[in-house]
Amino acid sequence: MLAAMPDSAPSPLSAGGVSPRDGGPAGASPRSGGDACPGTLRLHRADDGALARVRIPGGVLSVDQAEALLTAAARFGDGELHLTSRGNVQLRGLGTECGGELAGLLTDAGLLPSAAHERARNIVASPLAGLDGSPSIRSWLTELDRLVCDSAAAATLSGRFLFALDDGRGDVDALGADVTLIAEGPSGAALLRVGTADEVFRVPAAEAPRAALLAAEEFLRAARNSGAWRVKDLPDDVRAELVRTIGPASGPSVHRPRPRTATSPAPGPHGFAITADVPLGRLTPTQWQLLTDTARRYGGELRLTPWRGIVIPGPVPRPKAAQALRTLAESGLITAPDSLWTGVGACIGHPGCAKSLSDVRAEAGAAVGPPGRLPVYWSGCERRCGHPHGEWIDVVVTPDGHRISHVRGERRDPPTTVRNDPARLAAVVAEARA
Template sequence: MLAAMPDSAPSPLSVGGASSRAGGDACPGTLRLHRADDGALARVRLPGGVLSADQADALLAAAERFGDGDLHLTSRGNVQLRGLGTECGGALADLLTDAGLLPSAAHERARNIVASPLAGLDGSPSLAAWLTELDHLVCASPATAALSGRFLFALDGGHGDVDALGADVTVIAEGRSDALLRIGAADEVFRIPAAEAPRAALRAAEAFLRAASDSGAWRVKDLPDDVRTELVRAIGSVAGPSEHRTRPRTAKAPGPAGPFGSTAALSVDVPLGRLTAAQWRLLTDTARRHGGELRLTPWRGVVIPFGGGRAEAADALRTLSEAGLITAPDSPWTGVGACIGRPGCAKSLSDVRAEAGAAVGAPGRLPVYWSGCERRCGHPHGEWIDVVAAPDGHRISHVRGERRDARTTVRNDPARLAAAVAEARAL
């Protein structure tokens, strides 16, 4: 087991530092940046995607002071800062620490926790206590400092939304008193008391690290089949009774609109996950007037708990729409995603963001994700249309879980490409 780093003030960041794992864990953080063609990149982990308005101000200050001025949302409800200069050194870490966004230098890349963004707002149980306790437990465990930047916890409010994301450890609320614990993509779940859910999730992660010690696996799905089976069996021996519950095939976003349920909330999506400074300020100011909380979603959107009435919510959505955010399901940008592409990424074969914009039309039944290379960074889960740039054009395929339909290749013809993508999304 790897020893934890001292839980002390963050040290100055480095770019592309070595990892103790074979092959190297290249996931960026805030203490170790990733070098990209548009400058260095920092990834700020936000458990559950939850931010206070003051913390949102701090992130914007970091983006404007050190980076390109924009906030880039990820498929795990985190924020990336791009265009950073390596000279920002410890100043970025100090800023984030002062804002409460970097509670542990040793665990900053291990704090990957997604949560149902509407939990507690639509009549379902609140996940706030789970989020707070799990993040505290992860940061307090010397063992979990060895988790890779890819390992993922998911807290599902009973919606099935983040249960479908394929996390390594998932906890699902079952009413107010019970919870289900899932390991990886296993259909077998274990019933546990809701009050014990965060500690059960921590124990499962620590058990994974013991199971992965020989293979060097970064995630549960990377374990050899027999080791993964034994891991589930070992966790089951100390957890509650087991039952069968198939993981949902499609991870569903809350969708742009509002208000929801008994407590009003606004939900907006962000075109290609990139927020300008003006858009970020507008969202932050809206949140500050209504309780001061923002929730970034794993679908590159933002949910704001909203204390106003329906008329006030409609006015707020209108203002957000005028600012370029997605506030209605019939927006041409609904369901459209893309990696950073050229010129930000040297591995990308094309400017997929520009291509995605040129192909935008009527919203389709299925989401579409454009990737500049076969790595497909940030791609969605469940069922979606996969568009990948290739040396001979673009390859389009229909993905359903682990299954991929036969690919169609469209050579360099923007009109034909747009038509082919629209046809695929309408399936």
């Protein structure tokens, strides 16, 4: 195992002095000094107040933890909860002095098991795993989170570094995580992917979480002299050497290209679960409470998806599932694939973000039309915070107008720019999505 590296320095909005279980954040290092990813101990200053990002490994929440998040949003923030593209939760409109109390509340709810690792617990998982005949990966999730929190080296992972646990269907494998574990079905083995390499390594399923952690620690060694936050940021030769180094220590290689399109669970019933998507990832207190109450009546659990949706595991009898979905739909959530909001996403935009050039959420709402084949994501600036993966329509606000382009993985078609014409903008976006 790698020797421990110091974690990043607290920002001016850090909780500071909060020591849930294993002590507060360590001092700064040259490598991590520029990692500005927010957490719960290190708040981010936004135009609408401070922002906290609560890591939810695998998106899995108990109903009691969901209630704790609602309490935190009401007590310290603007009351709303925002889902991220990694299945995490953001609280906005926070007071700058709430960090210590917020950390205490989340620690008591089991949402902050390690202060030193709170920004490193970035793990996405297939939301329907174990619910529709696919393999359960819960043991991987529990063990990997434990190993990450026990690793001194893992505390120095960037808040951008991502683990993915895929049940074999390819949904989160397509997200381009830094380290991915894939269930191999009847063989009982796991496949380990490093970055987006086409070659994966077969490891025994019971050893898969440790193999994933060791791959992350090996990345830290490789990244020492490069300043890379993620595997994709490594120079090509260093990345290739990283894969070669990890391979022999893992298992035999298998050629398995990564899926290019990430497919989310369709909103609606799914056998032993129901799924609802969240327009623009923004949940009112009433919607969050309704989802929590629904989960409490059935499996007692919510699963947040990387596509800003929520899965409620069952079993839910069919008539009750239909009623629950109707109630969720009446609250404004997306419960069927033919919703006008299906596939529509946007960053927080103006006025919440000072870098945004417009209120893209309002613009996205004004342009909503018939569902398109492709998802569309509206960004208020070139950073494109929270954009999807795979194939999608990219709408970016620039000083010259809205630039619309078709993205296919790493490829981008020539864009169309629309200036100050909302009707034409909606028509161009609709045509691109079709």
